[in-house]
Amino acid sequence: MSPHILIVDDAADQRHILKAFTQSFLPQAKITTLDEVEPALEALGKSSVQLIVLDLHFKERSGQDVLRAAKAMLPPIPVLMVTGDKSEETLQNLFAWGADDYILKPVDNLIFESKVRSLLTGRYMSPLAFLGKRGGLGSLSFKVPLQIKQMSEYEVQLGVPYYIFAGAKLQIQVGPFTLACRVLQTQAAAVNGIFDVVCDIDLQSISDRPAFRRFLMGSVETQKAKIS
Amino acid sequence: MKGIDLTVWKKWRDFEIEEESPGFFLQLLSQALESTPKLMQELEVAMQTKDLKKVFFSAHTLASTCISLGATELGRQLREIEHSTKQSPPVLREDLMGPVKVAFVEFMQNVNLECASLSHKKAG
Numbered sequence A: 001m002s003p004h005i006l007i008v009d010d011a012a013d014q015r016h017i018l019k020a021f022t023q024s025f026l027p028q029a030k031i032t033t034l035d036e037v038e039p040a041l042e043a044l045g046k047s048s049v050q051l052i053v054l055d056l057h058f059k060e061r062s063g064q065d066v067l068r069a070a071k072a073m074l075p076p077i078p079v080l081m082v083t084g085d086k087s088e089e090t091l092q093n094l095f096a097w098g099a100d101d102y103i104l105k106p107v108d109n110l111i112f113e114s115k116v117r118s119l120l121t122g123r124y125m126s127p128l129a130f131l132g133k134r135g136g137l138g139s140l141s142f143k144v145p146l147q148i149k150q151m152s153e154y155e156v157q158l159g160v161p162y163y164i165f166a167g168a169k170l171q172i173q174v175g176p177f178t179l180a181c182r183v184l185q186t187q188a189a190a191v192n193g194i195f196d197v198v199c200d201i202d203l204q205s206i207s208d209r210p211a212f213r214r215f216l217m218g219s220v221e222t223q224k225a226k227i228s
Numbered sequence B: 001m002k003g004i005d006l007t008v009w010k011k012w013r014d015f016e017i018e019e020e021s022p023g024f025f026l027q028l029l030s031q032a033l034e035s036t037p038k039l040m041q042e043l044e045v046a047m048q049t050k051d052l053k054k055v056f057f058s059a060h061t062l063a064s065t066c067i068s069l070g071a072t073e074l075g076r077q078l079r080e081i082e083h084s085t086k087q088s089p090p091v092l093r094e095d096l097m098g099p100v101k102v103a104f105v106e107f108m109q110n111v112n113l114e115c116a117s118l119s120h121k122k123a124g
Helices: A012-025 A037-046 A063-072 A088-096 A109-121 A209-227 B006-018 B024-048 B052-068 B072-084 B094-123
Strands: A004-008 A030-034 A051-055 A079-083 A101-104 A147-151 A155-160 A169-174 A177-186 A195-201
Touching: A004 A012, A004 A037, A012 A030, A012 A051, A012 A109, A012 B024, A012 B052, A030 A037, A037 A051, A037 A063, A051 A063, A051 A109, A063 A079, A079 A088, A079 A109, A101 A109, A147 A169, A155 A169, A155 A177, B006 B024, B024 B052, B024 B094, B052 B072, B072 B094
Parallel strands: A004 A030, A004 A051, A051 A079, A079 A101
Antiparallel strands: A147 A155, A155 A195, A169 A177, A177 A195
C-alpha cells in the first residue's frame, strides 16, 4: 500500500524540497503538504496518515500542537521533526514532546530518506545503507570487515555486513595492494548478516599489474594446494 | 557570484536532472523570490518595534530558505538574530541588520539572475 505522508511547513520552498525528496524515493506515496497547524490538525482527523514531517515553528501556533495530536492518535503516528535549531535544549524538548526523530536544516536528501524509511517500516535503516546513491555521503570513510569470495584482475566479489548501493566507491586492501573498486551490484537480502557485493576494480589503482596478476595466481595456487 | 555557495546550486541542478524533475530548481528559486522580500520586510518592522516573537519567526524562516539556497553567511547571521531572541535575557541584534540587508539585496539579485537564465533556457 502506498504510504500517506503529511508535510507541514510554513515555508513554500521547504515544502517543495521535502516533497521532491520524498517523491524521489517513494514515487507512489500520497503526499499532502500544508503550511499551517490548523489544517494539519484537521487532516489528522480526516485521513489516515502514516508519517508526519513537521516543522516546529509557525507564525501563530507551534508544531508541538500537531505533534501532540499525532501522538494522541490510535495508533500514534510517527513524526519526523525538521529543525534548524540543533541546541541540546531544543532536541531534548522534541523527544520529550514525543517526536520520533529529527532532521536538521538544510535537509540532506539521503539522511532524510533513511529516516523516512526507518519511520515507515519501524526498522532502523542506517544512512550508511545509502552509500553510493547519488555520490553517497561524500567522503565518509569507515572500515568494515570484508571477506573476499572471488577475485579476478577486473572484478571482485565480497562478503560485507552492509547493504551498499551500486555506484559506491570502496578501497580494499588485498595483500600488498590497495584497490579502488566500484560497487556494481549488492545482493538484495543478507545471508547470516552478510551481503554479496560485486565490484569492478579500477585498473588505474593497480600500480604494478603484472605483480598483481602474479599475486592472484599465487593465491589461487595456494588455495588449490590447501584443497588438495 | 558573491554570497552564494555555488556547490549548493549545483546540488539542486544535479537533483533536478537525476530525478527527472524539470523546473524543480527554477520553482525553488521562484518561491524564494516570492516569499523572502515579505519576510525581510517583516523582520525589519519587527526589529524596529522590538517585537521579539516576530523577529524570531521572520529570522528563522528566512534563515532556512537562505541556507537551503546557498546563502550560507546570510543564513548564519539570520540564525544569530533568531537565537539571540531566545537568550536569557533576550537580545535584539539590531547591529546585524545592516550587513543582513546588504547581503539580502545581493542574494535577491543572484536569485533573480539565475531565475531569468533558467526561464530563458526553458523558453529556448
